[in-house]
Amino acid sequence: MKEQAPGTLMSAEMAEQPQVLNRLATRYADIAGRIRSALAGTGRPAGVxxxxxxxxxNAALLGRYAVELRTGVPTCLIAPSVLTAYGRTPTGFHGWVVLALSQSGRTPEIIDSAQRLRRAGATIIAITNDASSELAAAADLAVALDAGPERAVPATKTVTAQLLGILAVVAGIGDGPELVGELDRLADRAAEVLADTASVDSAATMLARHRRLAVVARGLLYPAAKETALKLQETTGAMAHGFSTADFRHGPIAVCGPDAPAVLLAGSGPADHDTRELVSVLRERGADSIVAGSAASDPVRWPVADGATDCLLATIRGQQLALAVCRELGIDPDHPLGLNKVTLTH
Structure with a gap:
C-alpha cells in the first residue's frame, strides 16, 4: 500500500469545509427555528x-460572545471538573440553557456533566457531529453538524461547523442583532481562503524558525486565536498561546521578542483596530509579527465579511498555517505524537 504524504488527511478534511459549511448554512434558519420552538413558553433564559x-x-468561546451580543443574558463556560473530579452537584440551573459541545459526542465527562445539569433543571442542547452519540441522547435537543467522518487528529471541518452551528443555535435563543450575514456567500468565501496558500506558506517559513509564539485577537476573533494556537501546539509541538489583545497588553506581550513572534488576527469589526496597533508595539520589542485579516494591506488576507464570519475564515487560516508550518518542519500533522482523535477525559 502506498504511504500517504504527511498531512494528507488534514488537508483533505480542510478542503471539505466549503461543502460542510454550505450544508449547514442551508439548515441555519431551520436550526434556529427548532431552538425557538423548543424554548417557546419558557420565557427569556435565565442564562446560557x-x-x-x-x-x-474554543468554539464555545464564540458562543459566549454571540449570546452576550445578541441577548444580553448572563453566560459562562462551565468547568466540567467541578462536576466530575470534584463531585459538586450542580444547582440553580432552572431556566438556564446549556450548550454541550463534543465533535464525537463520546467524551465521558461532557456526557456525564450534561446529564447532571439536565437533572439540575437546565435545558441541554447538544452540538455534535454524531447524531446517534451518547451526548445527543443525553440532551433535550441535538443539533447534528453533518460534517462527515473526520480521521486526522487535528479537528478542522468539525470546528468550523461547530462555530456556525453555535451561531444558528444562538439565533434561536435571542431576538437581538443577527451576528452572521450573507450565509449564501459563506462557502465561496471559505473556498477562496483555502485556494490562497502562497501568503500562508511565506508566513510559515518565518514561524517554523521559532518554538515560541503568540496568537492574538480580540472580540469575535479571539476564539480563532485560541484555536489557531491549539492547532500549532498539537501539530508542531510549539509553545503557541492564544491571547485576547486586551489581556496581551496586560503582561503576556513580554513573551514576544527576537525569538518569539506573534500572529495577529484582525477583521473589520470594532475590536480589530486595537489588534493591528500591536504591530508597532511588537516591532519596538524586536518581535516579528504577521497580520492575517481582511484589510487590503494585511500580508495574509481573507475576504471582507462580518465579525462572526471573520471568526470562521480566520479559523481556516489558522488551520492552513499549522499545516504549512508542519510541512516546513517535516512533521506529519495527521498523527501527532502521543495524541488520539478522541480524548476520553472523565
Missing part, C-alpha cells in the same frame, strides 16, 4: 452556559 473541552471549548 457552555460545556466543552479542547477545540470545542
Amino acid at each position: 452556559a457552555f460545556l466543552a473541552r479542547g477545540s470545542s471549548d
Whole structure:
C-alpha cells in the first residue's frame, strides 16, 4: 500500500469545509427555528452556559460572545471538573440553557456533566457531529453538524461547523442583532481562503524558525486565536498561546521578542483596530509579527465579511498555517505524537 504524504488527511478534511459549511448554512434558519420552538413558553433564559473541552471549548468561546451580543443574558463556560473530579452537584440551573459541545459526542465527562445539569433543571442542547452519540441522547435537543467522518487528529471541518452551528443555535435563543450575514456567500468565501496558500506558506517559513509564539485577537476573533494556537501546539509541538489583545497588553506581550513572534488576527469589526496597533508595539520589542485579516494591506488576507464570519475564515487560516508550518518542519500533522482523535477525559 502506498504511504500517504504527511498531512494528507488534514488537508483533505480542510478542503471539505466549503461543502460542510454550505450544508449547514442551508439548515441555519431551520436550526434556529427548532431552538425557538423548543424554548417557546419558557420565557427569556435565565442564562446560557457552555460545556466543552479542547477545540470545542474554543468554539464555545464564540458562543459566549454571540449570546452576550445578541441577548444580553448572563453566560459562562462551565468547568466540567467541578462536576466530575470534584463531585459538586450542580444547582440553580432552572431556566438556564446549556450548550454541550463534543465533535464525537463520546467524551465521558461532557456526557456525564450534561446529564447532571439536565437533572439540575437546565435545558441541554447538544452540538455534535454524531447524531446517534451518547451526548445527543443525553440532551433535550441535538443539533447534528453533518460534517462527515473526520480521521486526522487535528479537528478542522468539525470546528468550523461547530462555530456556525453555535451561531444558528444562538439565533434561536435571542431576538437581538443577527451576528452572521450573507450565509449564501459563506462557502465561496471559505473556498477562496483555502485556494490562497502562497501568503500562508511565506508566513510559515518565518514561524517554523521559532518554538515560541503568540496568537492574538480580540472580540469575535479571539476564539480563532485560541484555536489557531491549539492547532500549532498539537501539530508542531510549539509553545503557541492564544491571547485576547486586551489581556496581551496586560503582561503576556513580554513573551514576544527576537525569538518569539506573534500572529495577529484582525477583521473589520470594532475590536480589530486595537489588534493591528500591536504591530508597532511588537516591532519596538524586536518581535516579528504577521497580520492575517481582511484589510487590503494585511500580508495574509481573507475576504471582507462580518465579525462572526471573520471568526470562521480566520479559523481556516489558522488551520492552513499549522499545516504549512508542519510541512516546513517535516512533521506529519495527521498523527501527532502521543495524541488520539478522541480524548476520553472523565
